[in-house]
Amino acid sequence: FKMSAHMDLDILHTNIHKTLESKVKLASELGYEVIAINNFVPEIKSVKKQKKGGEGQIIKIQSAETFRLSDEKLKTLKCPGRPLKQLTRFTTIIKDHPHIHQIGGNDIQSYDIVAAQPSNEKFWQAVCKSDVIDIISLDFTERLPFHIKRQQINEAIGKGIHFEINYSPALSSIDPQRYTISGAQELVKICKGKNIILSSRAVNAMDLRGPYDVANFSLLFGLNEEQAKAAVSTNCRAVLKHAESRKSIRGVLTFQSVPRTIEITPKELQERLAATAAEKTPNDNNINRSAINNNSKDNISRGLEKTDSQAPNGKLVNTSIDSSKSTKKRHCNEEDDQPHAKLLKTNENGS
Structure with a gap:
């Protein structure tokens, strides 16, 4: 125009x-x-649906x-x-x-x-x-x-x-x-x-x-x-x-083409996943193992530092997760020793 x-x-x-x-x-x-x-x-006018058993009206x-x-x-x-x-x-x-x-x-x-x-x-x-x-x-x-x-x-x-x-x-x-x-x-x-x-x-x-x-x-x-x-x-x-x-x-x-959908069985899916896992290089596995080992060593060293803390009386006391159990055990041993000490003292006076 x-x-x-x-x-x-x-x-x-x-x-x-x-x-x-x-x-x-x-x-x-x-x-x-x-x-x-x-x-x-x-x-x-929109397409109107009729009651059950009827067809919609198409305009x-x-x-x-x-x-x-x-x-x-x-x-x-x-x-x-x-x-x-x-x-x-x-x-x-x-x-x-x-x-x-x-x-x-x-x-x-x-x-x-x-x-x-x-x-x-x-x-x-x-x-x-x-x-x-x-x-x-x-x-x-x-x-x-x-x-x-x-x-x-x-x-x-x-x-x-x-x-x-x-x-x-x-x-x-x-x-x-x-x-x-x-x-x-x-x-x-x-x-x-x-x-x-x-x-x-x-x-x-x-x-x-x-x-x-x-x-x-x-x-x-x-x-x-x-x-x-x-x-x-x-x-x-x-x-x-x-x-x-x-x-x-x-x-x-x-008119744009639509991607084709591919059907796959569960067995084929497992085989493909296994093949994909096998394609990983050994270097990648070694790197992952070394990273895991380094992390484990760091965790162990940090645990030892917490365990070997100094008590006020100069003795080593376990302050790890099981410290409460060891403390209770120590208190029980001291209580068991006290009656025995009293008995020895009485015997000495009597003699």
Whole structure:
């Protein structure tokens, strides 16, 4: 794509083909060279388990090719002499933790662009750290249920994620217009105009505006002239590069070879352990023996030093672990000698 190619990455898909075709045709007439047909799913339904004996209800996401116009139809809709490339996009509102994991599924990742719209602050923090989305879409038609913080903004910018502002609600009634402008101003102020894209999300063809009109209108959001032009061209191109990188990295991870598991019997395990033990060198065994002998000698010498301590009366007393037993034995011998001494003294006096 050209650096200055104008893009609208949010042409809302409708089941009425005439409405979709009229929006695509008008987008080409207004000067857009790249459009993304958006499959907006308000909520991804989780797989629900029925009662015992029943099977779970499996809900599949429609294929990305379902929302792509045929090449013949696209030729009839685009302006002569102007290029027009169509892309597919998937957008959903994150209302539960399983939704974050479901976005990483192959059915959703097959879309050219993946976008998420957080419903509260917890999921706002989660999508800013996500590796499987390209765009964070914010609903500014009413007050956001969470505060936009610089920390999460910087995390998302560091991952190459862009923030989307839809301008069509600002062209409708007073309340959505007021909320959209105030919310967009808050976002632009915190992110300093970085990684902002402007899209229509037009329900009808009459909600579309030309890229230069959109850039001029976005000055109300706080963007400067250069940032406003980038929001409908170069920033959109960065989104497509991020999407290509996401899909290529996912392809590498998906087809990466898995190490083969080898089964082994207990007998083979014992033989391998024995062979490993036999591979030890004799030098290592000698070193271990000498270390053990040195430690034993040190322990014996320290034990002798403790044993040969000097008693107060000048006699050697055993102060090792068995000292208490020897002390008791010595006391018993002295007590046994005392009656014998008294008996000798009595005999002498009697004689």
